[in-house]
Amino acid sequence: MANQLTFEEAMEQLEGIVQRLEEGDVPLEEALTIYKKGMELSKICHDKLKTVEEQLTSVITENGEEEFIIKEED
Numbered sequence: 001m002a003n004q005l006t007f008e009e010a011m012e013q014l015e016g017i018v019q020r021l022e023e024g025d026v027p028l029e030e031a032l033t034i035y036k037k038g039m040e041l042s043k044i045c046h047d048k049l050k051t052v053e054e055q056l057t058s059v060i061t062e063n064g065e066e067e068f069i070i071k072e073e074d
Contacts, residue, residue, distance in 0.1 A: 005041075007048045014041040 005013070017038040020026060026034065 005044060007045055010041045010044045010048070014038055014045065017041070 017034050020034060021031060021038075
């Protein structure tokens with residue numbers, strides 16, 4: 001279910017978790033649970049960025065300009 005989140009949805013939830021933890025008024029047990037959820041969301045974001053990074057290939061054109069081409073997924 002969590003992997004079905006878009007990058008933007010995962011980032012929004014992660015930002016909410018960070019804000020909540022920074023407030024400092026979360027009980028320890030709840031803070032641990034929230035932190036674990038944040039780590040899961042962080043991994044989702046990282047994996048999605050890695051996938052996009054792998055799809056983008058930098059190509060040097062004949063005139064020396066850099067152009068980005070998105071490779072299709074197999």
